[in-house]
Amino acid sequence: MKEKGKKTDFTAYTVAPLANVSLCASAVERAMQRPGHLPGMVCMYGPAGWGKSKAATYVSLKHRGYYIQCQETWNGRAILHYILQTMGIPPKQRVWEMAEQACEQLAKSGRPLIVDELDKLVEKKSVELIRDLFEGSGAVILLIGEQGVYDKLKRWERFHRRVLEWVQAVPVDIEDAAHLRRLYHPEVEIAQDLLERITEVSDGSAGRVCLNLAQVAGFAADVGMESVCLKDWGSREFLVGGSRGRRYGA
Amino acid sequence: MALKPMDKRNGFDSRQALWAAIRRMQTFTLRTLREETVLRLDSVREYVVGLEKAGFIERTHESKRPGDPVVWELRKDVGVEAPRVRKDGTQVTMGDGCKNMWEAMRILRIFTARELAVAASLPECLVKEQTAIDYTYHLCRAGYLKKSGNGYIFLPAAYTGPLAPQIQRTKRVWDPNQQKVRWRSDEEAGNDER
Numbered sequence: 001m002k003e004k005g006k007k008t009d010f011t012a013y014t015v016a017p018l019a020n021v022s023l024c025a026s027a028v029e030r031a032m033q034r035p036g037h038l039p040g041m042v043c044m045y046g047p048a049g050w051g052k053s054k055a056a057t058y059v060s061l062k063h064r065g066y067y068i069q070c071q072e073t074w075n076g077r078a079i080l081h082y083i084l085q086t087m088g089i090p091p092k093q094r095v096w097e098m099a100e101q102a103c104e105q106l107a108k109s110g111r112p113l114i115v116d117e118l119d120k121l122v123e124k125k126s127v128e129l130i131r132d133l134f135e136g137s138g139a140v141i142l143l144i145g146e147q148g149v150y151d152k153l154k155r156w157e158r159f160h161r162r163v164l165e166w167v168q169a170v171p172v173d174i175e176d177a178a179h180l181r182r183l184y185h186p187e188v189e190i191a192q193d194l195l196e197r198i199t200e201v202s203d204g205s206a207g208r209v210c211l212n213l214a215q216v217a218g219f220a221a222d223v224g225m226e227s228v229c230l231k232d233w234g235s236r237e238f239l240v241g242g243s244r245g246r247r248y249g250a
Numbered sequence: 251m252a253l254k255p256m257d258k259r260n261g262f263d264s265r266q267a268l269w270a271a272i273r274r275m276q277t278f279t280l281r282t283l284r285e286e287t288v289l290r291l292d293s294v295r296e297y298v299v300g301l302e303k304a305g306f307i308e309r310t311h312e313s314k315r316p317g318d319p320v321v322w323e324l325r326k327d328v329g330v331e332a333p334r335v336r337k338d339g340t341q342v343t344m345g346d347g348c349k350n351m352w353e354a355m356r357i358l359r360i361f362t363a364r365e366l367a368v369a370a371s372l373p374e375c376l377v378k379e380q381t382a383i384d385y386t387y388h389l390c391r392a393g394y395l396k397k398s399g400n401g402y403i404f405l406p407a408a409y410t411g412p413l414a415p416q417i418q419r420t421k422r423v424w425d426p427n428q429q430k431v432r433w434r435s436d437e438e439a440g441n442d443e444r
Contacts, residue, residue: 011373057357057369061350067357088412088427089330109329116357183368 024055031140039162043143046169049207065112070120103136118145171204185217191229201238269332279319303339352414362401392423392433
């Protein structure tokens with residue numbers, strides 16, 4: 001099958017074609033190639049379950065980023081501690097020394113910093129620390145937050161102004177749903193009409209599409225079908241909103 | 251460079267040690283680098299040649315007669331992590347799959363092997379589901395992951411650092427961050443003289 005000298009493109013086997021992943025990845029790439037006088041922070045925001053963290057994972061692996069997921073309890077020291085941990089650098093004692101260590105590594109490596117669940121910092125002064133890290137390193141910083149983060153950040157005007165691009169996450173569409181099916185349930189065909197229905201009931205959430213796809217795939221396995229359409233599915237129920245709890249297996 | 255399993259190398263990553271020494275010294279010769287790291291000359295030379303080909307270091311003085319050593323200088327300092335280059339200057343790709351899985355599981359936190367394989371796959375480095383099954387199986391044995399239904403949970407406290415734990419051919423789990431063996435298979439543990 002393999003042609004000689006021609007590299008096969010394996011993008012189809014990754015999350016890269018998903019709308020939110022490609023939006024986020026291209027914004028980060030633009031920031032990495034920006035002219036020197038422009039700020040280098042990119043902020044992606046949108047409702048929970050829309051695939052923001054998937055996008056962050058992809059960007060992090062693709063550009064060997066330093067990824068941290070903020071916690072409610074974190075202060076400035078904690079943020080720096082975790083950043084240095086992901087860098088593999090033993091933290092020095094004082095906070096300013098730790099900030100210097102992190103800035104040096106960011107600047108030299110040219111790798112992006114990815115701050116997920118930014119909401120948890122947004123009420124605190126520690127958001128200013130993220131800005132300091134940017135100013136001290138010039139590194140690209142990808143911020144990920146919930147829907148309201150755009151407005152909440154307005155309070156920190158200097159921070160707000162350093163954001164090169166605001167990326168609003170988009171709701172899941174039928175193409176995303178078809179791609180998610182290929183990625184997670186390659187063993188079962190799902191007809192276009194059923195995919196459309198799943199996209200519709202999932203209310204924009206890629207996470208919910210995945211759960212519904214899993215239900216359909218489970219059903220197909222139970223009755224021994226290799227391909228399912230809306231008629232086969234009949235009036236069985238879908239998962240629509242409410243609890244986003246995750247379940248594994250039956 | 252030596253292909254001994256990591257835990258037989260006295261907990262010593264020669265590439266990392268050389269890179270750290272180069273960053274400290276800035277200008278060096280093979281000899282001063284070797285004195286600094288106490289490594290074998292051929293492993294020092296191999297890495298230096300690779301770094302030069304990849305453009306991380308540059309010659310500032312050519313050898314004019316025997317005994318007059320070549321002097322190199324660090325040109326592209328990319329931070330603490332040693333560039334993974336082969337002798338010909340190309341990137342080492344071995345272990346990329348595990349590296350990506352290790353990073354992805356920290357972000358996903360709750361996942362099945364298939365979800366991990368998908369998340370860890372890049373167009374230039376696909377991770378097969380079976381690879382993810384093997385890796386998670388071993389990391390679970392070694393205490394990094396907790397089983398939950400047919401998936402796993404990665405506890406934030408289990409994160410030991412940026413370097414991915416390795417499953418060695420001897421079926422041990424080696425953590426390069428902590429420099430220790432985290433798990434070994436039962437048969438092997440039984441054979442240990444105590």
